[in-house]
Amino acid sequence: MRTAVVIGAGIAGPVAAIALRRAGIAATVYEAHEGTADDVGAFLTLQVNGIDALRALDLGHVPEGLGFATPRMRFRSGTGKVLGEVSTGLALPDGTVAVTLRRADLYRVLRDEARSRGIAIEHGRRFVDARPVPGGVVAEFADGTTATADLLVGADGIRSRVRQVIDPEAPPARYVPVLNTGGYARTSAVDAAPGEFEMIFGKRAFFGYAVAPDGLVWWFANPPQPTEPAPGELAALTTEHWRARLHELFAPDRTAACAIIDATPGELTAWATYDVPSVRRWHRDRMIVVGDAAHATSPSSGQGASMAIEDAVELGRCLRDLPDPDTAFAAYEGLRRERVERVVANGARSSNAKAAGPVARVLRDAFLPLFLRRQAAEAAAWLHGHHIDWHTPVPTAAAAGRP
Structure with missing residues (x-):
């Protein structure tokens, strides 16, 4: 069985390890922090496209009982005037809608799911470097230990060390x-x-x-x-x-x-x-980045967790259908780059609108109702309606590295 080192035990890491295992790759997750993240972070909204992606890995039950359904958002000005109302995405066929939950609860359940599927998660293992070896890669940790595997997945967040190793010229967050x-x-x-x-x-x-x-x-x-x-x-x-x-x-x-x-x-x-708007190189020498390590979006997008989960599913599919890592990584990038960079750009625009000056604020409040109606229709089609079928073979276009 092929093996993988996964760096980071947040959201992207455990889901990536689960997807890899389902694709026939034995993964071990290495986390820098000494303990778990059960008390880290505030809350987030897991959108319907993220929940749908979890279902591709038989993880659709993960959000159940952790938070509460949040199907709609109403926007107001500071005067209390309603500027518009949009859904957080069309409900899935069974009626499931977006769920708001504590980030720490999502960490905990995903970690427990990974372990229940035989995936080891080792804490206190801070990744510092990696080097290629024939047929694989060696990960080096701050404590002097190493781990050798067929491939390495960097799910180590917005300040990713793996991203720096892949491309020392990669821009900072x-x-x-x-x-x-x-x-x-x-x-x-x-x-x-x-x-x-x-x-x-x-x-x-x-x-x-x-x-x-x-x-x-x-x-x-x-x-x-x-x-x-x-x-x-x-x-x-x-x-x-x-x-x-x-x-x-x-x-x-x-x-x-x-x-x-x-x-x-x-x-x-x-x-x-x-945020991390665009990373020139996602992969090199059997190493690849996923989630925030590749394309962090501001919280305004509401899509950070969902994009990480989608990444994991697509990476698993590509490695399942294209056993050569370089070819699989190129296919993964072809399937993901355009979509995630669009999400990051939308999130940046939303964040900048929150800090608008007096003139921009007047224009924003005047045009926001029209914008919200148009955005809701577009999002339903390309963002929230995105579906990944685990059982569908990776298309030839993706295998050639084209989106």
């Missing part, structure tokens, strides 16, 4: 001029129906929230930050700072944002937003 913060609150100040996201283009910042079936409000905010924060700058800011800063940003708006923030217990932190 690009800063997107908004920050992220958020939390969970219980308050009677909201009147949204459970499962409907309220997305608010405030006068000074963007705010979004959804009410879970148990009444808990899941919220996030995107304070504008024109310049990239220095290392350690955000970590040094206190909860009191963020409460005051968020109040300053949302006080001019006629929304529930300040009430939700006030009702949020515990600490508040913020983190910077980045």
Whole structure:
């Protein structure tokens, strides 16, 4: 049986390992962190195309019971005016819609699924380099150990070391001029129906929230930050700072944002937003990158997890049908590059719209209803309606490396 080293145990890594195993490749996942990520991250929305891709690997049950259905988004201005409403994607044939869930819960379940299928996940193994050997590749770790396999998959995120090894000239992640913060609150100040996201283009910042079936409000905010924060700058800011800063940003708006923030217990932190718009080389010497390591999108796209899952399925198909790694990797890139780069570009536009100036804000609010209607129709066709059939052979065009 062929073997693979998978670097990274976030979302892309375990799903890639599962897809590889189903394609007849024994994969071991290596994760830099000493422990699991059960307390890492906030929440995300797994779109219907991501859920459909999970089903290709018999993982469709993964989101069940972890979060709540979020089929719609309503957009408002800071005055409370409704600018438009769109679905988060047409329901799958059985009625399944997008699901919002905690990132840590998704990590945990995917990790458990991988292990239940005989896939080893080793923690505390920080990847530092790799070198080709006849018929394979050797991964080198910070602790001095190595692992040899037929191929190596870099699923090590937006700051991917594997990406750097494949192409030392690869561009770094690009800063997107908004920050992220958020939390969970219980308050009677909201009147949204459970499962409907309220997305608010405030006068000074963007705010979004959804009410879970148990009444808990899941919220996030995107304070504008024109310049990239220095290392350690955000970590040094206190909860009191963020409460005051968020109040300053949302006080001019006629929304529930300040009430939700006030009702949020515990600490508040913020983190910077980045994307990776285009990576020149995805593969070399039996090494390849997937997920955020190849094409990170800003959270505004709502597609980061779903794109990573789709990647894993397509990589598995290509390696199943095209046993030569170079040919399979070229086919994978042909199937994925155009789609994922379009998603990244859409996410960047959405993030920039959140930080619009006074004139741009007026134009945005005027034209957004028309844009939302057009975007919803387009997304249903190319984004949310994307389907991967595991059992269909990889087409000849893809095998030739053409999209």
